[in-house]
Amino acid sequence: MSTPVKTAVPIGGAAGSGSYHVSEKGYYGEFGGAFIPEMLYPNVEQLRQKYLEVMSDPSFKEEFNQLLKDYVGRPSPLYFAKRMSEKYGTRIYLKREDLNHTGAHKINNTIGQILMARRLGKNRIIAETGAGQHGVATATVCALMGMECVVYMGEIDIARQAPNVARMKMLGAEVRPALSGSRTLKDATNEAIRDWINNPVDTHYIIGSAIGPHPYPDMVTRFQSVISEEIRIQLKEKEGRENPDYVVACIGGGSNAAGTFYHFLDKEEVGIIAVEAAGKGIDSGESAATSVLGHKGIIHGCKTLLMQTDDGQITEPYSISAGLDYPGVGPMHSHLYTSGRATFKSITDDEAMKAGLELCKLEGIIPAIESSHALAIFENTRFEKDNIVVVALSGRGDKDLNTYIDHFGL
Amino acid sequence: MTTNRIHQKLREDKKILSIYFTAGYPDLEDTVPIIENLQESGVDMIEIGLPFSDPLADGPTIQESSTRALKNGMTTTRLFKQLENIRETVHIPLIIMGYFNPIMQYGVENFCSRCAETGIDGLIIPDLPVDVYEEEYKSLFEKYGLANIFLITPQTPNERVRFIDSVSDGFIYMVSSASVTGAKNTFGAIQKQYFERIHNLRLKNPQIVGFGISNEDTFLAATELAKGAIIGSAFIKFLNEKGKERIPEFVNSIR
Numbered sequence A: 001m002s003t004p005v006k007t008a009v010p011i012g013g014a015a016g017s018g019s020y021h022v023s024e025k026g027y028y029g030e031f032g033g034a035f036i037p038e039m040l041y042p043n044v045e046q047l048r049q050k051y052l053e054v055m056s057d058p059s060f061k062e063e064f065n066q067l068l069k070d071y072v073g074r075p076s077p078l079y080f081a082k083r084m085s086e087k088y089g090t091r092i093y094l095k096r097e098d099l100n101h102t103g104a105h106k107i108n109n110t111i112g113q114i115l116m117a118r119r120l121g122k123n124r125i126i127a128e129t130g131a132g133q134h135g136v137a138t139a140t141v142c143a144l145m146g147m148e149c150v151v152y153m154g155e156i157d158i159a160r161q162a163p164n165v166a167r168m169k170m171l172g173a174e175v176r177p178a179l180s181g182s183r184t185l186k187d188a189t190n191e192a193i194r195d196w197i198n199n200p201v202d203t204h205y206i207i208g209s210a211i212g213p214h215p216y217p218d219m220v221t222r223f224q225s226v227i228s229e230e231i232r233i234q235l236k237e238k239e240g241r242e243n244p245d246y247v248v249a250c251i252g253g254g255s256n257a258a259g260t261f262y263h264f265l266d267k268e269e270v271g272i273i274a275v276e277a278a279g280k281g282i283d284s285g286e287s288a289a290t291s292v293l294g295h296k297g298i299i300h301g302c303k304t305l306l307m308q309t310d311d312g313q314i315t316e317p318y319s320i321s322a323g324l325d326y327p328g329v330g331p332m333h334s335h336l337y338t339s340g341r342a343t344f345k346s347i348t349d350d351e352a353m354k355a356g357l358e359l360c361k362l363e364g365i366i367p368a369i370e371s372s373h374a375l376a377i378f379e380n381t382r383f384e385k386d387n388i389v390v391v392a393l394s395g396r397g398d399k400d401l402n403t404y405i406d407h408f409g410l
Numbered sequence B: 001m002t003t004n005r006i007h008q009k010l011r012e013d014k015k016i017l018s019i020y021f022t023a024g025y026p027d028l029e030d031t032v033p034i035i036e037n038l039q040e041s042g043v044d045m046i047e048i049g050l051p052f053s054d055p056l057a058d059g060p061t062i063q064e065s066s067t068r069a070l071k072n073g074m075t076t077t078r079l080f081k082q083l084e085n086i087r088e089t090v091h092i093p094l095i096i097m098g099y100f101n102p103i104m105q106y107g108v109e110n111f112c113s114r115c116a117e118t119g120i121d122g123l124i125i126p127d128l129p130v131d132v133y134e135e136e137y138k139s140l141f142e143k144y145g146l147a148n149i150f151l152i153t154p155q156t157p158n159e160r161v162r163f164i165d166s167v168s169d170g171f172i173y174m175v176s177s178a179s180v181t182g183a184k185n186t187f188g189a190i191q192k193q194y195f196e197r198i199h200n201l202r203l204k205n206p207q208i209v210g211f212g213i214s215n216e217d218t219f220l221a222a223t224e225l226a227k228g229a230i231i232g233s234a235f236i237k238f239l240n241e242k243g244k245e246r247i248p249e250f251v252n253s254i255r
Helices: A038-056 A058-072 A082-088 A106-119 A133-145 A155-160 A162-170 A185-198 A216-224 A226-239 A255-264 A331-338 A349-363 A369-379 A398-408 B005-011 B028-040 B060-072 B076-082 B100-106 B108-118 B130-143 B158-167 B189-199 B216-223 B233-242 B244-254
Strands: A078-080 A091-096 A124-129 A148-154 A174-178 A203-206 A246-250 A271-279 A295-299 A302-306 A342-348 A388-393 B016-022 B045-050 B094-098 B122-124 B147-152 B172-175 B207-210 B228-231
Touching: A038 A058, A038 A106, A038 A185, A038 A203, A038 A216, A038 B147, A058 A106, A078 A226, A082 A091, A082 A349, A082 A369, A091 A226, A106 A124, A106 A133, A106 A203, A106 A216, A106 A255, A124 A133, A124 A185, A133 A148, A133 A162, A148 A155, A148 A185, A155 A162, A155 A174, A162 A174, A174 A185, A185 A203, A216 A226, A216 A255, A216 A331, A226 A255, A226 A388, A246 A255, A246 A369, A255 A271, A255 A331, A255 A388, A271 A331, A271 A349, A271 A369, A295 B100, A302 A331, A331 A342, A342 A349, A342 A369, A349 A369, A349 A398, A369 A388, A369 A398, B016 B028, B016 B060, B016 B207, B016 B233, B016 B244, B028 B045, B028 B076, B028 B244, B045 B060, B045 B076, B060 B233, B076 B100, B076 B108, B094 B100, B100 B108, B108 B130, B130 B147, B130 B158, B147 B158, B158 B172, B189 B207, B189 B216, B216 B228, B216 B244, B228 B233, B233 B244
Parallel strands: A091 A388, A124 A148, A124 A203, A148 A174, A246 A271, A246 A388, A271 A342, B016 B045, B016 B228, B045 B094, B094 B122, B122 B147, B147 B172, B172 B207, B207 B228
Antiparallel strands: A078 A091, A295 A302
């Protein structure tokens, strides 16, 4: 006896729908692809063949959603920031990813990927981390699942992010310093990729942002798409409409931005604003504003916009926020930028710090400095009085206390 | 199918010793003297590494040499300038090994055309996947008579090895084990099985083994079934410790 089976849809929705989504070959417009050495091919190919199938499996979705609810604490609130709205003369909502377990949006992706790793039969996890947020989120889910965890972190970042290094160790992860190159996030990513080359059979690499070879950008985006899925439901309840006028998110590699934008990509009436770190200023030589300073190239396995010399050497970005100083952006974002679908803005260190402190005083929320970049746009961007603007508050500021203390002489 | 120095060399009845070094290392202007010295010492083929800031498939030795070469001021333009008259003195096959981003920024066609003018015979671009090559760049490489060399690993299934063989022209670069460059000292049972598996496929392109070859023993083990072997990290270490004047000593220690 056969019963008609409803076509299973993967987390985040059906594949290949909409012009801003990934193509079957792994491209967003001209960006994306999988530019990887042959040594990585079997692992990446296995993932490419399986990820949508796994993400469509009802038992996988159920497990993912259950953990997001009971362990992460989702749905995260959509909070109407009343005093901030009054100050800027528009209607500002904050999507409170800072209230997630481990303090940022990163955990949405690591929960998804650890379940994926288990389905693929892997028992060892590696990850890269810059500020340590993704490292902590990875170490957390590895503890949860009882899996071995190695986190690569630039030697310089290890020195300046000591509390997160301690957290990872407490959670049972091994933190390995990346000693090569500039000894920051990009080098930690190189080291993680090398580890994967050396351990091709038992290891899954949990990439923390919407970057890397296809299918990583799409897989990470789908796991993070719970953010925009919830915004639509919550806004309907509060405002009687699913679509805001604008969604705003900060962008380094771009995972919180990808999740915040995802369900609005094809809703042309929703304005999309991505906020990059200008560092000490776009022309200062110390910046991470990839859309302005970058050119098309290949970084960590994908074709995207990245900061590089004329000779094609990848340059070192700078931002006061360790989560935004990546020399590239995810390929989906490069496409959103060049196609004009998204507006890119850049915010300096000083502007971001000021906006972060302002949120503390106006709303009683200490934001991560990454998220403060998104909050800072209101100073120079005018919105209509009745506009609904949803800002992703991607993480909380506990990890940044020392930076706030130093900056403001607190 | 191109006919260049690589094909001629591979037709010779001998095991091929190929040496990799990073252009512009240890000193910026060492590129040409090292090539000449290697030829003089009896090396069959040379891979010239175009340094890159983020060499994913390489271990620490080659990464450090790249970082140093870049600090010395090495660029793609500079390399072609250094190699301008190389064919007046050097007749063995020369291959450039580099990551795709610097080549893309130089312009792929521009790069291929400069290679042809200079007398470069082939390219190894580890992060240019075979399917992208076939779709977008194969005709360009053929136009300029460049052999493109692809990698296979112990994890590459037979079907894909055959596909890579069908797209390759020159030789197949057999990565000896699941590792980045410079990682191993000896070959175990798994490597031997892998060497046999590939040998038994009777591919149209000869195979040259790379990664983990550091001395006479590993060279002999690697070339038992394969046509030749490539030494990289061990040579760079030697250069760093002993200097380019003593290159013949290194080559003589291998065979």
